[in-house]
Amino acid sequence: MAIHATSADALLSYSLATSPTDPLNASTDKDPVIGRLDITVGRNMTTAAYCRKIIVKIPIGAGAAHLTTVNTNDIKQSVTGGSDPGHGNGWTATAAAEGDKRVFTFTPGRAPEFTGQWAVTLVISQIPINKVVGKPVIEVIEETSPTNGNFTPKEPVRITVDKAPPGFLFRNLRPSKIMVENGEKVTLTWEIQNGTCVMYWDDKSDPNVNSEPKWTSPALHNTTGFMLQATSAEDASFVHTLTTAVTVAKPDLDTGHLNVYGNATAHNGLVVRGDLVARDILVVEGKTYTLDELQAKGITIGTDLGKGHLDIHGNTTAHDGLSIKGAANIMDGDLIHRLTVTMKEAKTFRFSTDGMIFGNADGGHALEFTIQRSSGSCTLNIARSSNFCFPAPRDAAVVAKTVPMGGSGPYPSTTFFFVPFGSGGPI
Numbered sequence: 001m002a003i004h005a006t007s008a009d010a011l012l013s014y015s016l017a018t019s020p021t022d023p024l025n026a027s028t029d030k031d032p033v034i035g036r037l038d039i040t041v042g043r044n045m046t047t048a049a050y051c052r053k054i055i056v057k058i059p060i061g062a063g064a065a066h067l068t069t070v071n072t073n074d075i076k077q078s079v080t081g082g083s084d085p086g087h088g089n090g091w092t093a094t095a096a097a098e099g100d101k102r103v104f105t106f107t108p109g110r111a112p113e114f115t116g117q118w119a120v121t122l123v124i125s126q127i128p129i130n131k132v133v134g135k136p137v138i139e140v141i142e143e144t145s146p147t148n149g150n151f152t153p154k155e156p157v158r159i160t161v162d163k164a165p166p167g168f169l170f171r172n173l174r175p176s177k178i179m180v181e182n183g184e185k186v187t188l189t190w191e192i193q194n195g196t197c198v199m200y201w202d203d204k205s206d207p208n209v210n211s212e213p214k215w216t217s218p219a220l221h222n223t224t225g226f227m228l229q230a231t232s233a234e235d236a237s238f239v240h241t242l243t244t245a246v247t248v249a250k251p252d253l254d255t256g257h258l259n260v261y262g263n264a265t266a267h268n269g270l271v272v273r274g275d276l277v278a279r280d281i282l283v284v285e286g287k288t289y290t291l292d293e294l295q296a297k298g299i300t301i302g303t304d305l306g307k308g309h310l311d312i313h314g315n316t317t318a319h320d321g322l323s324i325k326g327a328a329n330i331m332d333g334d335l336i337h338r339l340t341v342t343m344k345e346a347k348t349f350r351f352s353t354d355g356m357i358f359g360n361a362d363g364g365h366a367l368e369f370t371i372q373r374s375s376g377s378c379t380l381n382i383a384r385s386s387n388f389c390f391p392a393p394r395d396a397a398v399v400a401k402t403v404p405m406g407g408s409g410p411y412p413s414t415t416f417f418f419v420p421f422g423s424g425g426p427i
Contacts, residue, residue: 008370008377010154011049011144012114015040016161022171023162023240026133031166033129035067038080038121039140039159044383045116046366046403051088052111052151053143056104056122060097064134067161068127071097075127077104082120088112091120111148116383133238135160158376165234169193173228173242178387179249180220186246187216188226195230195240200356202336202419221252222336225358225389225419245358245389254336337418337425339400341367346401351392353424358389359416366403367414371396392418 017038018024027033041054060071068075079091088108095104106122139156164170169191176187188199190213199206199215201224209215209228217224225245232238339357341347343365361367367382373396381403382388392398402414418426 008155008372008379010140010142010157010379011047011146012041012051012054012142013043013045013116013381014140014157014159015043016138016159018161021164021169023164023168024129025166025168026163027129027131028166029131035127035129036123036125037127037138037161038123040119040121042114042116043119044381044386045114046368046381046383047146048113048115049144049146050111050113050148050151051108051142051144053108054106054122055141055143056106056124057098057101057139057141057156058104058124058127059136059138060100060102062130062132064132064163065136066100066130066132066134067136067138067163068102069130070128071102075102076123076125077106078123078125079106080121080123081118082108082112085110086112087118087120093122111151113148129163132163133165133232133235134163136163137161157378162238162240164240165194165232165238167194168232168234168238168240170195170230170240170242173226173244175226175244175246177246179247182221182248182250182252183219184248185217185219187214188228188244189214190228190242192230194233196233197228197230200227200229200421201225203421217246220246220248222254223247223251223359223387223417225356225417227356227389227391241391243356243389243391245387247360247387253338337420338415339418339426340413340415341400341402342413343402343404346399349392349398349400349418350396350427351394351398351418351420351425352427353420353422354394355392355418355420355425356389357392357398357416357418358387361386361388361414365414367416368401368403370399372399373397388416394424 017040019036019038024035025033039056058068059066060068062069073095075095077093077095079093082088082091088110090109092107093104095102097103104122104124137158137160139158141156142154143151144154145151171191173188173190176189180186192213196210199209201217206215217226223245225243227241227243229239229241339349357369361382361384366384367388368379369382369390370377370379371392373393380388380390
């Protein structure tokens, strides 16, 4: 599983892959592990940036927070790619000891412009992994600029490298399809050794997924994020998590307030668990039910005024006209929270419980999410038309924005979803 990361002000994007296993295993006297880190730089960026230098620091020591005890030239460094003139015209890689860190410096022959259309991979290999299970953090410091000048070091990008108990392996969580029809199921598969799993999705979980590395979901009606969490059979304190998402074509939609500024047409039934506000025209080709009260200045039901079937069991207010050609059901309550950010400005979300954010960067605009916590922050860059799924901790502020921002309007909005793991939601 590639780990994607950036910092609050870093201009480049990074993803980490480890070998010979994912995650890496701690060494034993009997089975020493020689590990390798592949840090891919610049893939799927939405804003171009120039780069003069990239520095990588790995922690040296024998503890859980360290990667290796070796701080010598026995560890090797190299660069894959970057030989084209526009990609750096060849990169050099050097290393030196710096206290309890091994510092690797990767320098292009000329400052390249990273555009998201190409990448280089910084390789650190021949690493003797130490013998203690843990989660050491490597730091990546870039010297970059939005223009070809005034290069400055940015805040470090911090990437956790799991050191699992010996023999633990957990990787390759994959859905049988990345998009399904509404009501269709999907089968997830993965690889695991010396561990047990629990599957999480929506507000549900299933611990009975350990007879084989294969699980079939219930019928899906919304784009759904899945999180598979594995615990080491040897050391229950070590937990490793994989995530993926499946898009549902023509999904059901559970929402609170719905503001419609144009035509809204439901071809079967419309179920609203909250307020429904139509500022122009709402056309429903089906039955309409409300659990309390319907208020409207003008109502057209069926093919003739005042004809058709209308059951109301909630509050429905239409400030102009409500045209209903069939059935709509208006009820109450929701489990999946719909979040919206406009092209005009960034928006910050906070949550009263842990959960997951997932969706699709549709509408022709890329997305950028910055997860801010007291321990640091990271930024996820989502390319256009890409599915995404990531955890949203309760103690985090999630800043979302479309890329690019600004413009003179009108300002289209991008929507995505928050699934709480407990009782709660956005605050």
